[in-house]
Amino acid sequence: MTKVQRILWDYGMMTVGTAITAIGINGFYVPAKISDGGISGVGIILLYLLHVPLWVSLTVLNVPLLWLSKKLWGNRVGTRTVYGTLMLSVMVGIIRIGAVTHNVLLATVYGGLLSGVGLGMVFRARGTTGGSDVIARLLTRFLPITMGQGMMVVDFFVIAAFGVVFNPTLAMYSLIALFISSRAIDVVQEGVSYARAFTIVSQKPDIIAAKVLEVMDRGVTRIGAYGEYTKEPREILYVVITRSEVSTLKELIYSVDPTAFVVVATVHEVVGEGFRKPPLEV
Template sequence: MWVKVWNWMAIVVGAFIYSIGLNGFLVANHLAEGGFVGISLLLLYKAGWPLGITFLVLNIPVLIPGWLVFGYRFILKTAVGVIAVSVFSSVTSHFRVPTHDPLLAALYAGVVTGFGLGIIFRSGATTGGSDIIARLLRHFFKFSMGRTLFAIDLCVITLVAVIVGRETAMYSLVALFVASRVVDFVLEGVQSGRALTIISDEHEKIVAAIHDQLERGTTLLKASGGYTGSEKRVIYCVVPRTEVPRVQSIVARIDPRAFVVVSSVHEVLGEGFTYDSPSTL
């Protein structure tokens, strides 16, 4: 019950933070964005149309077909997100943090808007607009959502370059990039790490050293050499990024000829990460 309530509250909180970033840093420094927000900002700069109302009006034509195709459960949270962004964009319309450094403004805009969007996305909602268009095109024509979203953002930023100016477009791209990274951080959480795949004839010694010195769990996988056909044991271990050098040092000390692959892990749940008791898998 409380989880559901928090999800709905989080959409509103995320929309408020996002609106602070829009008005406080993007509008205050005459920067833009992609998607429907970018179009709304262009209309604000050139025609004086209110950002919040324009954003809501632009979304209505895509919310209706989204409702018909995907059902009310999917579109309801998105509608709340759209309305909340529209309302808070109007409420915070006079909030400004002007700066003489547009790059600094773009960086702060990316951080604040990305954090707000991340909260909205994590709650299962979106801010509508190009996201719904991308879903509709994928549903009817099997278009890639990622490519569709990129194409829409590219078109909007191109319009910004033509109508407002190339420098504004370039700084806006910086804000978009930073926002995308912050969104990923919010969605993936802080429990990120690195997965190490270790192939060595000294696997028993390496496993024992990892358990004793790092108190991290390991998994032994059965494998065979593709060329020799001989049986192998593959060590799989997930550790925080800060512990990767220690694992590499252990492996290098025990078996300098070991084969080690380090991969990014975006979210790690379980013992040693989301609660404290270490164990061996």
């Protein structure tokens, strides 16, 4: 994938992502009076209190945030933020669908999923939709907190406002929507946990490595280490496999060395030989 193709792919992904998010907002969040926080949540409150169209609120409230984004993070990030923010406003304005369901719980679940998937696509394309994303970045600039913590602070205050304006029950549903949306964002950005990473400490690394290569046709990385307790040099084996191969690798390891020390970790995304092919340019 060339640089131009990658740019077109990213902007296309942001366009589709904002459309999916708009469906989640208009089809589920707005009719149920819930939100997963952010500027869209403020816009829903203004829609019911002052009858301001949601797309207007999204545009007007984001103007100073867009200016800050451009000022603080430069043209590349700023341009993608401007595009993502304006596209979300446009999609919310043109995708006018009524309530898909009148069940608040279903609206919470499906609204959270659609919003999370859509925003995850935007984030994966290295863009944002303005709003709480920009505010969270500002908070991380001036306070010792992470991006995720910053977004939680912003979303908490917006959802608390739902409890005051509407009722506490809708605020609690909004918290559920926030959780679902956050998990969906993580899955889209990081991938489903389809792989496992094995860290193997054994007295017989040569035999285990040979069997992994021969029997499982998987690569093995050797890492030099030092055992503090034994005061002896060791070799650690690092192997990444699919989830379905976990039992096979465990059986292989312990058939060679029953005393092997093994750590299994969840891997969300693997790029390289035997897994997903990397893009030529990023």
